[in-house]
Amino acid sequence: MKLATWNVNSLKVRLPHVLDWLAANPVDVLCLQETKQQDSDFPQAELQAAGYHSVFSGQKTYNGVAILSRESASDVQFGIPDHADEQKRVIAATFTSGSIASDRIRVVCVYVPNGQSVDSDKYHYKLKWLVALHDWLKEELTRYPKLVLLGDYNIAPEDRDVHDPIAWQGNVLVSEPERQQFKNLAQLGLRDSFRLFEQAEKSYSWWDYRMMAFRRNHGLRIDHILISEPLVAQCKSCVIDKAPRKLERPSDHTPVVVEL
DNA sequence: ATGACGGAAGTTTTCCGA
Numbered sequence: 001m002k003l004a005t006w007n008v009n010s011l012k013v014r015l016p017h018v019l020d021w022l023a024a025n026p027v028d029v030l031c032l033q034e035t036k037q038q039d040s041d042f043p044q045a046e047l048q049a050a051g052y053h054s055v056f057s058g059q060k061t062y063n064g065v066a067i068l069s070r071e072s073a074s075d076v077q078f079g080i081p082d083h084a085d086e087q088k089r090v091i092a093a094t095f096t097s098g099s100i101a102s103d104r105i106r107v108v109c110v111y112v113p114n115g116q117s118v119d120s121d122k123y124h125y126k127l128k129w130l131v132a133l134h135d136w137l138k139e140e141l142t143r144y145p146k147l148v149l150l151g152d153y154n155i156a157p158e159d160r161d162v163h164d165p166i167a168w169q170g171n172v173l174v175s176e177p178e179r180q181q182f183k184n185l186a187q188l189g190l191r192d193s194f195r196l197f198e199q200a201e202k203s204y205s206w207w208d209y210r211m212m213a214f215r216r217n218h219g220l221r222i223d224h225i226l227i228s229e230p231l232v233a234q235c236k237s238c239v240i241d242k243a244p245r246k247l248e249r250p251s252d253h254t255p256v257v258v259e260l
Numbered sequence: 261a262t263g264a265c266g267g268a269a270g271t272t273t274t275c276c277g278a
Contacts, residue, residue: 010267061268114278154278173278206278209265
């Protein structure tokens with residue numbers, strides 16, 4: 001089973017890239033962030049024609065998440081339960097790889113708040129949001145031992161995930177309180193699947209549009225796929241696919257793919 | 261210190277992302 005995550009920075013603009021990528025990479029599940037599309041505009045028919053079901057939770061201009069899948073989703077959850085939030089940042093669904101009930105996998109797609117800067121109210125919102133996510137997932141893991149948490153975390157967990165750790169030190173996306181929140185998720189038994197395998201140095205998932213950052217590989221690894229302990233033994237690979245970042249009018253993020 | 265690029269809204273200029 002292959003699952004992927006991709007912050008597309010507007011699904012309206014990026015739909016051709018998504019369809020091309022799915023044709024070349026027929027994953028079972030693709031989680032999208034920053035669709036920036038209200039639900040009435042979601043391109044469900046085009047995705048269905050490409051062989052994918054979709055569940056989505058969007059809004060105008062900002063945020064918006066979706067799960068595309070070969071198999072239809074069940075038990076779809078929108079947002080973090082009992083955590084009022086107008087920003088569409090979470091969608092979760094269950095998939096069954098086989099006929100055995102215990103094989104069911106809970107897929108949680110997240111678009112973690114950016115935080116803007118460490119002295120911003122948005123940063124405070126980000127940290128509170130991450131606590132709410134943690135507390136919900138703690139419960140969710142008791143119901144679904146096999147759980148995959150995919151998305152744009154807006155956190156580079158370690159200095160090796162940052163092209164210039166000195167310049168970024170203490171900044172939003174790398175600050176210690178955010179990294180602590182990432183570790184708190186890990187303490188639930190969620191493992192960074194990318195780090196289960198040997199990886200090239202300077203592997204990133206996001207590059208600024210400006211200053212030729214992609215060409216110079218001035219990036220951050222902020223898009224992650226965390227998997228619960230019962231999935232670790234069966235995990236075969238986790239890779240970042242840089243190809244879509246090289247296309248015309250790319251998203252600033254690129255897909256991450258895990259094989260279970 | 262600031263902007264750089266790209267998208268959206270929506271109308272010519274602003275907000276936001278990471």
